[in-house]
Amino acid sequence: MDWLNALNLTFGEFIGAYTAAYVLCALGLAVHFGFTGLLNFGQAAFAALGAYGYSIATLSFGWPWYSSVLFGLLCSAAFAVVLGIPTLRLRADYLAIVTIAAAQALKFAVSASIFENVTGGSNGLSQFGDSFYALNPIPKGRYDFGVFALSENELFIRIVAWSLIILIAVFLFFLTRSPWGRVLKGIREDEDAVRSLGKNVFSYKLQSMIVGGSIASLGGMVFVMSSQTNQPSNWGTNFTFMLWTILLLGGAATILGPIVGGMVFFGLLMFLQSVMEGLVNMGWLPFLDIAQVGQIRFLLVGVALMLLVIFRPQGIFGNKKELQFNG
Amino acid sequence: MSQLNIRAGRKAGVFLGVLAMLFAILSAGAPAKAADDPSTYAYTIAGTLLNNEKPLVGVNVTAQLDAFKASAKSDDSGAWTIMVPKAGIYNVSIDKSTLPAGVSFTKADGDKLQADLTQTDFAAVLFSFGKSTVVAENFGDQLIVRVWAGLNFGLLLAMAAIGISLIFGTTGLNNFAHGEMVTTGALFVWFFHIVVNLNILVSAVIAILLTTVFGWVQDAGLWKPLRKRRMGLNQMMIVSIGFSIVARYILLLFFGGDTKDIGGGGNIIKLGPIFTSDIALISLVICVLSLAGVALFLTRTRLGKATRAVSDNPSLAAATGIDVERIIRIVWIVASALTGLAGVLYGLQFQATWLTGFDILLLLFASVTLGGLGTALGATVGALIIGMIVEVSSLFIANELKYAAALVILIVILIVRPQGVLGKKQRIG
Secondary structure, rough: OOOHHHHHHHHHHHHHHHHHHHHHHHHHHHHHHHHOOOOOOOOOHHHHHHHHHHHHHHOOOOOOOOOOOHHHHHHHHHHHHHHHHOOOOOOHHHHHHHHHHHHHHHHHHHHHHHHHHHHOOHHEOOOOOOHHHHHHOOOOOEEEEOOOOOEHHHHHHHHHHHHHHHHHHHHHHHHHHHHHHHHHHHHHHHHHHHHHOOOHHHHHHHHHHHHHHHHHHHHHHHHHHOEEEEHHHHHOOOHHHHHHHHHHHHHHOOOHHHHHHHHHHHHHHHHHHHHHHHHHHHOOOOOHHHHHHHHHHHHHHHHHHHHHHHHOOOOOOOOOOOOOOOO | OOHHOOOOOOHHHHHHHHHHHHHHHHHHHOOOOOOOOHHHOOOEEEEEEEEEEEEEEEEEEEEEEEOEEEEEEEOOEEEEEEEEEEOEEEEEOOOOOOOOOOOOOOOOOOOOOEOOOOOOOOOEEOEEEEOOOOOOOOOOHHHHHHHHHHHHHHHHHHHHHHHHHHHHHHHOOOOOHHHHHHHHHHHHHHHHHOOOOHHHHHHHHHHEEEEEEEEHHHHHHHHHHHHOOOOOHHHHHHHHHHHHHHHHHHHHHHHHOOOOEEEEOOEEEEOEEEEEEEEHHHHHHHHHHHHHHHHHHHOOHHHHHHHHHHHOOOHHHHHHHOOOHHHHHHHHHHHHHHHHHHHHHHHHHOOOOOOOOHHHHHHHHHHHHHOOOOOHHHHHHHHHHHHHHHHHHHHHHHHHHHHHHHHHHHHHHHHOOOOOOOHHHHHHO
């Protein structure tokens, strides 16, 4: 088996653009669930709105990258308000069902053929990154990093994505330690206590939805920008479930948690996949074929999610006292 | 049974589609060597001209994009092929003067169509001739057809939704892995009926039994230990999400990702404007009988009363001498048997894939929430409403948005009446 190749692929995943996109969305989820205690299972919708907002603004309106980014952020903020107003007063498990339903409804809507000339229907949209990649100051060519090589655009999206993660992590670090952040944590621990202090709990929850949703929409943009394709099938429930696994792996009420959680998660998945593919190719797993190895990836996500919630709900970095599932 | 109103008109289209695919296979290997030799162009536009299923021979078809223009004549079978050099959206038109006398287009501007070669290297262009054969049904008939379909679908949903509702009522668990019990019911009946070749009734019984065992093992092996650990309900909900992923991908590994056809649609029966099948009618009767059985069980038997007592207040029920764990075990068995039966009937009427249950899971949750979480009668009412919304909404909006409509209605109802149609106010907390 090619151990070197497996390790190279694993290392590539640590800093991959998709990993960065998931990390951003998981950071948004950390604001929702980790700091405010909202069981949001529709995070895919926020990411999808960022991605569709950006690509539709670029392709249909012909806007430059910065207005497209703003439009994407605006779309997901608007969705946070529309979704939040009816649902944030509901009990936690209702919120979970409604958010997952809203995300699925949105996915059905963007893949519907009646909106095909705007959203591209089930094929989605592609080639909307020209104005973004025009910013790329890196000269054209292949850049060799010892274990793997990247083109100038692949390098650029990685630099932008991880810089964005650092910026947002610093922003969240100060935000969660601000008076505003303390109110959020108060809501997570005991809503009624915060309410009795005269705080408008609903308004804080809505603000948390908007902040976390906007961060997730940036993640969505990074996700589609790396391949310049945006397909509705990306934004299914599996996307959200993977985010939850990443978040709970790292630690929900931490900022480093989603970042390290995302890197470990994708690194581990890629490592296991390459090892299993190696074993299949060597004929050691006769009951599997290569296509099924990809399916086992998701099976492992499920197993990881179950084991984490049962045995280590606070994740790698979390403090057990800081994780209340409110139920 | 959802495509009744276009049933008549699409025969020719299917035939042309098959031809188009043949062309695609033939043309896929054509390499582009010399740019000026049309036979080596990489892109193909093709079609077959049929009027009333008879080929139109020697008709001139032209494809045009910017300065490029190419024509072809249809051959003895009415087929024509034009090779084009580059990607783009081509305007394809028919030279009307080359048409045989008496042949007209279905639509007035039917001689001009477009071929989209931006994504693929092959496009089929179908010109339609003669009068439109699509039968327009009047609105009342369509409504009756949809309501019937909604009733049928709603009853199926109700069987599975009652399972969710009973489990939620007695344990407080929102089980996201419930959809997988529908899937196991559908896939097992396919396996035993089609693969093992057993009698349909025997396979159905085996499938329901296996699903029941699945539910029982699930409770005994996973949920009971978690209840013993006094795990929070929201945590258990996330565990159930993880478990549903695991179960789903195990089913995918064993059954594969293809669509399984079990009943073959059954024999068509006509009731007024409604075309239905014997399978659908039998399924309807089974659903009504089982739902009535559950209602009698919950209201008339000691066990049912104990179940409702546990739903209302587990500690109080335990204090009056009810063995709560035993009731929960029975609830799991009843719920998974009902859900397995729903899966069997769903698989027989529609089709089964590894995603069958997961696809309708949100509709099940919508039904339960709509009726009021934790009330069995509420779940039935909710499921019927959701089934109706799904089917009737396709009269007004695109078919592919019908599930979305149900989910949007769920959100709207939660704004207006968060406790559901039949729920009590305190349940939403």
